[in-house]
Amino acid sequence: MNTNPLVGRDVVSISDLSKAEIRAILDQAADFERRLQAGERLTLLDGRILATVFYEPSTRTRLSFESAMHRLGGAVISVAEAKSSSSAAKGETIYDSGRMLESYADVLVQRHPAVGSARALADAAGVPVINAGDGTGEHPTQALLDLYTIEREKGALDGLTVAMIGDLKNGRTVHSLSKALAHWKTKLILCAPKALSMPPQLVAQLRSDGVAAIETENMGAALAQADVAYITRIQQERFETIEEYVAYRGVYVITAEALSKAKPGVTIMHPLPRVDEIATDVDPLPNAAYFRQARYGVFVRMALLAMVLGAI
Amino acid sequence: MNTNPLVGRDVVSISDLSKAEIRAILDQAADFERRLQAGERLTLLDGRILATVFYEPSTRTRLSFESAMHRLGGAVISVAEAKSSSSAAKGETIYDSGRMLESYADVLVQRHPAVGSARALADAAGVPVINAGDGTGEHPTQALLDLYTIEREKGALDGLTVAMIGDLKNGRTVHSLSKALAHWKTKLILCAPKALSMPPQLVAQLRSDGVAAIETENMGAALAQADVAYITRIQQERFETIEEYVAYRGVYVITAEALSKAKPGVTIMHPLPRVDEIATDVDPLPNAAYFRQARYGVFVRMALLAMVLGAI
Amino acid sequence: MNTNPLVGRDVVSISDLSKAEIRAILDQAADFERRLQAGERLTLLDGRILATVFYEPSTRTRLSFESAMHRLGGAVISVAEAKSSSSAAKGETIYDSGRMLESYADVLVQRHPAVGSARALADAAGVPVINAGDGTGEHPTQALLDLYTIEREKGALDGLTVAMIGDLKNGRTVHSLSKALAHWKTKLILCAPKALSMPPQLVAQLRSDGVAAIETENMGAALAQADVAYITRIQQERFETIEEYVAYRGVYVITAEALSKAKPGVTIMHPLPRVDEIATDVDPLPNAAYFRQARYGVFVRMALLAMVLGAI
Numbered sequence: 001m002n003t004n005p006l007v008g009r010d011v012v013s014i015s016d017l018s019k020a021e022i023r024a025i026l027d028q029a030a031d032f033e034r035r036l037q038a039g040e041r042l043t044l045l046d047g048r049i050l051a052t053v054f055y056e057p058s059t060r061t062r063l064s065f066e067s068a069m070h071r072l073g074g075a076v077i078s079v080a081e082a083k084s085s086s087s088a089a090k091g092e093t094i095y096d097s098g099r100m101l102e103s104y105a106d107v108l109v110q111r112h113p114a115v116g117s118a119r120a121l122a123d124a125a126g127v128p129v130i131n132a133g134d135g136t137g138e139h140p141t142q143a144l145l146d147l148y149t150i151e152r153e154k155g156a157l158d159g160l161t162v163a164m165i166g167d168l169k170n171g172r173t174v175h176s177l178s179k180a181l182a183h184w185k186t187k188l189i190l191c192a193p194k195a196l197s198m199p200p201q202l203v204a205q206l207r208s209d210g211v212a213a214i215e216t217e218n219m220g221a222a223l224a225q226a227d228v229a230y231i232t233r234i235q236q237e238r239f240e241t242i243e244e245y246v247a248y249r250g251v252y253v254i255t256a257e258a259l260s261k262a263k264p265g266v267t268i269m270h271p272l273p274r275v276d277e278i279a280t281d282v283d284p285l286p287n288a289a290y291f292r293q294a295r296y297g298v299f300v301r302m303a304l305l306a307m308v309l310g311a312i
Numbered sequence: 313m314n315t316n317p318l319v320g321r322d323v324v325s326i327s328d329l330s331k332a333e334i335r336a337i338l339d340q341a342a343d344f345e346r347r348l349q350a351g352e353r354l355t356l357l358d359g360r361i362l363a364t365v366f367y368e369p370s371t372r373t374r375l376s377f378e379s380a381m382h383r384l385g386g387a388v389i390s391v392a393e394a395k396s397s398s399s400a401a402k403g404e405t406i407y408d409s410g411r412m413l414e415s416y417a418d419v420l421v422q423r424h425p426a427v428g429s430a431r432a433l434a435d436a437a438g439v440p441v442i443n444a445g446d447g448t449g450e451h452p453t454q455a456l457l458d459l460y461t462i463e464r465e466k467g468a469l470d471g472l473t474v475a476m477i478g479d480l481k482n483g484r485t486v487h488s489l490s491k492a493l494a495h496w497k498t499k500l501i502l503c504a505p506k507a508l509s510m511p512p513q514l515v516a517q518l519r520s521d522g523v524a525a526i527e528t529e530n531m532g533a534a535l536a537q538a539d540v541a542y543i544t545r546i547q548q549e550r551f552e553t554i555e556e557y558v559a560y561r562g563v564y565v566i567t568a569e570a571l572s573k574a575k576p577g578v579t580i581m582h583p584l585p586r587v588d589e590i591a592t593d594v595d596p597l598p599n600a601a602y603f604r605q606a607r608y609g610v611f612v613r614m615a616l617l618a619m620v621l622g623a624i
Numbered sequence: 625m626n627t628n629p630l631v632g633r634d635v636v637s638i639s640d641l642s643k644a645e646i647r648a649i650l651d652q653a654a655d656f657e658r659r660l661q662a663g664e665r666l667t668l669l670d671g672r673i674l675a676t677v678f679y680e681p682s683t684r685t686r687l688s689f690e691s692a693m694h695r696l697g698g699a700v701i702s703v704a705e706a707k708s709s710s711s712a713a714k715g716e717t718i719y720d721s722g723r724m725l726e727s728y729a730d731v732l733v734q735r736h737p738a739v740g741s742a743r744a745l746a747d748a749a750g751v752p753v754i755n756a757g758d759g760t761g762e763h764p765t766q767a768l769l770d771l772y773t774i775e776r777e778k779g780a781l782d783g784l785t786v787a788m789i790g791d792l793k794n795g796r797t798v799h800s801l802s803k804a805l806a807h808w809k810t811k812l813i814l815c816a817p818k819a820l821s822m823p824p825q826l827v828a829q830l831r832s833d834g835v836a837a838i839e840t841e842n843m844g845a846a847l848a849q850a851d852v853a854y855i856t857r858i859q860q861e862r863f864e865t866i867e868e869y870v871a872y873r874g875v876y877v878i879t880a881e882a883l884s885k886a887k888p889g890v891t892i893m894h895p896l897p898r899v900d901e902i903a904t905d906v907d908p909l910p911n912a913a914y915f916r917q918a919r920y921g922v923f924v925r926m927a928l929l930a931m932v933l934g935a936i
Contacts, residue, residue, distance in 0.1 A: 046353070066701045389691055
């Protein structure tokens with residue numbers, strides 16, 4: 001790539017990014033992965049400061065960003081539990097928080113339970129803001145690392161059949177990922193209990209964007225066709241009765257046995273943490289990609305940090 | 313400046329610092345601001361470690377110090393919520409804590425709810441201690457950054473009329489700042505509800521130090537004369553009845569409209585976080601200095617860290 | 625030493641380390657101490673990342689490791705209160721946690737209340753794991769820094785009489801240290817209330833390993849013979865009645881007066897934090913080594929980090 005299209009940009013929603021911009025991010029991530037693998041010490045962000053501000057805990061996401069910053073030679077300041085912090089407790093607004101944080105850091109990563117909070121911070125702060133999850137809203141860096149994982153494991157993004165399995169109603173990761181996949185020639189199999197199916201307006205939007213989207217409750221059928229199976233957790237509190245939960249819970253569990261009837265080599269992904277929707281007998285399989293997925297996330301976040309800070 | 317008068321010193325109270333020492337700190341802060349602005353990468357504190365130990369949360373102050381340390385190439389270890397930490401919970405004294413921390417870091421920054429706790433830590437530890445607030449006691453770095461802000465915004469410290477508005481009884485920032493201003497030719501307008509007026513013995517001391525201090529309840533009159541208006545929060549719990557609180561609360565609010573009758577160009581300051589004592593319609597005004605004030609704090613803390621560590 | 629026997633190794637139990645390996649660690653720690661003392665800036669771990677993950681707070685141990693990492697030029701990511709972290713709260717296993725953390729850091733330090741949790745993490749993670757305490761199990765780095773302290777203060781490890789005084793039943797530090805001392809020609813005086821005496825099977829094991837171990841309730845007699853007195857805290861909750869606690873508590877307190885009858889120059893150690901089992905009038909004595917002990921811990925942890933990461 002000749003130019004870096006993300007300099008000074010906020011990354012609030014996956015929908016803000018064009019296909020070319022996503023392409024540039026994935027390419028940059030691959031470049032960083034290669035260079036780290038070769039033992040290169042990267043110092044592109046020497047002297048820069050990242051602030052991670054988490055109003056709800058998300059150890060995995062926070063550590064992933066902080067690791068990415070350090071891998072590029074940058075420094076980190078952190079509010080791991082912002083809810084109990086003095087400023088928030090004293091009633092400080094997101095606007096004022098943004099005006100404060102821009103004085104202390106060169107780039108901000110925020111996790112907040114309220115939809116729209118990332119946009120509010122981005123509007124306030126004079127430095128780039130990366131959304132690390134805003135309630136049921138967006139989690140764009142998860143979608144980007146999911147794309148990177150698929151391409152890295154399958155060699156391409158075009159021409160794949162991707163099954164999304166589990167709670168597709170509430171899972172913000174599958175919403176963001178499905179929107180991102182719409183840039184490529186993808187067939188989606190949406191496999192969920194009726195009560196937890198993908199929101200109809202999102203399915204309609206995906207189809208109008210040219211995605212072949214099929215809905216089913218049958219996990220076996222989904223696995224038989226999928227090149228990639230993206231699993232999400234089904235949470236008990238989403239159901240009206242325990243009986244309903246238990247019934248579904250038994251069905252939507254990936255085991256080595258279930259995979260023996262799947263399309264050979266199907267890549268198994270999960271945003272983690274898992275509870276029991278993937279059995280541990282799947283872990284040793286070469287196509288179990290969910291732990292590699294976490295590692296890829298560091299490269300993708302390195303790319304985002306370096307690009308919005310104009311270090312590329 | 314030829315010599316650095318702060319090498320190895322503790323910064324516990326603004327009263328510990330002579331006018332010449334304050335001058336040296338402000339000059340050093342200005343030097344750092346210029347060099348960062350010019351894009352210089354500073355590494356004066358490479359290899360040094362700052363420990364921030366906060367027994368009550370103060371996100372703003374903690375992040376400001378940590379940012380300052382990183383901007384100078386140093387490293388940070390942090391106890392963001394020391395109250396719940398094992399050592400304090402096991403009954404460890406401030407003395408023992410200081411003897412421990414001096415083994416892990418080269419400079420300590422402590423926030424603690426008890427008056428005198430900063431001095432106790434400084435007496436114990438063999439490394440410099442900077443007080444980041446000890447209850448209703450002192451907060452010397454806030455006073456220093458307030459001075460820096462006034463000089464930076466007004467071009468000088470001598471010859472100014474500074475109005476302090478709000479809760480002057482409990483506000484430790486206005487106490488420290490008024491003492492610091494006594495080194496310069498300043499006129500103070502102390503504007504507060506009767507119940508929240510500046511402690512009489514402090515007013516007497518300021519006057520004996522040559523400060524022209526006027527007391528008033530009339531915010532309009534204060535704003536009409538002030539070159540600088542320093543606003544502090546009025547907290548409901550300071551009043552005996554809600555009616556009294558509501559009455560004052562309506563009066564002591566800075567709005568764009570209130571400022572239209574103020575002395576032109578009056579600099580508006582606030583230690584932040586604010587709640588609603590400054591209306592958001594003030595934010596876009598060029599003389600609204602409170603967010604710049606937060607930024608200046610980083611330069612002042614950089615100066616302090618570099619000076620007590622003897623890196624200047 | 626010609627080779628580094630710890631490259632890529634986990635440090636879960638003091639029993640995993642041979643005498644030669646312990647020797648190599650102590651020598652490396654001494655080397656680091658000398659070089660820091662000489663003002664050398666060490667950057668052996670530049671570009672490496674340590675993750676500290678604490679499921680129960682231990683400010684002292686966490687800061688000691690983080691300081692050690694920074695003193696070697698490395699970076700740190702931290703979960704200071706892992707219990708409340710999202711992943712653990714969502715039911716993530718230690719196995720999955722290890723698979724996650726290996727993507728973010730090059731070495732892991734974990735504190736966890738459950739015996740065996742350090743081994744579980746080490747089994748999962750593809751990067752070295754250092755146990756910073758697993759319940760009543762092990763705390764091997766404490767034992768190593770205790771050994772370093774004894775050798776540093778006494779000039780040798782062979783031929784010493786070491787008294788362990790206090791709660792020897794529940795104190796994991798004295799268990800680990802006594803096992804480590806068995807590699808040298810040591811005489812142990814185990815001084816505890818009957819109800820809190822060293823577990824009989826451990827005493828038997830020590831004796832079969834060639835340690836001369838004497839048990840007593842008489843602190844005065846122990847101090848009269850000891851070259852080193854290692855004090856541990858007696859906690860009220862270990863007794864069945866308050867009367868019993870108060871009776872022992874009065875006896876097992878080291879004061880300057882008690883030391884006047886001790887063997888001259890006896891080195892006083894304590895894992896810290898102390899409550900009142902060592903009176904503050906002992907602090908100024910030249911043989912009060914407990915605060916130096918904390919400082920030595922940084923050198924020992926530097927050695928461990930550098931060695932398991934293969935930087936030596």
